[in-house]
Amino acid sequence: MITRRVLLGTGAAVVGAGGLLAVGHLTHRLDDVAEAVGLDPKPLPDPADTRLVRRAARACATLLTTVEAAAAANPGIDLAQVTAIVREQLAAVGGSPATTAPPASVTLDALEQALSGAATDRAADAVDAGSAALVRVLASMSAGHAQCARAVRRLA
Secondary structure (H helix, E strand, O other): OOOHHHHHHHHHHHHHHHHHHHHHHHHOOHHHHHOOOOOOOOOOOOOOHHHHHHHHHHHHHHHHHHHHHHHHHHHOOHHHHHHHHHHHHEEEEOOOOOOOOOOOOOOOOHHHHHHHHHHHHHHHHHOOOOOOOHHHHHHHHHHHHHHHHHHHHHHH
């Protein structure tokens, strides 16, 4: 059986701890307090940002397949730098190469359109992103896609 003294003491401790948590939250010191007691607080990612990263990874994987198909269809054209850039961007968003079958034959005009479309899509995603770090990544991807489209246009 629990005694009244233990019950009141436990209740006071719980109320006191709750009050400290509330004060810490209101003063924006909760993370500092957690770090002081040895916890390593990590903010949860925004679900909308997570969806944007996944969409960018899928689109980049598909774009890589398109670039590789264009390189195979146009052996006289050096698309190694474009391939390397798209691979690096795919790695930046944690994606892996697509497992879908590549397009049968990709012309340089089709590759340029795919890269330009990807640049537009990543720019739109950057506008929708909530995290400043994600905005920078998506904007950089957009700029990289646009530069690759311009390089492909010069090769055509």
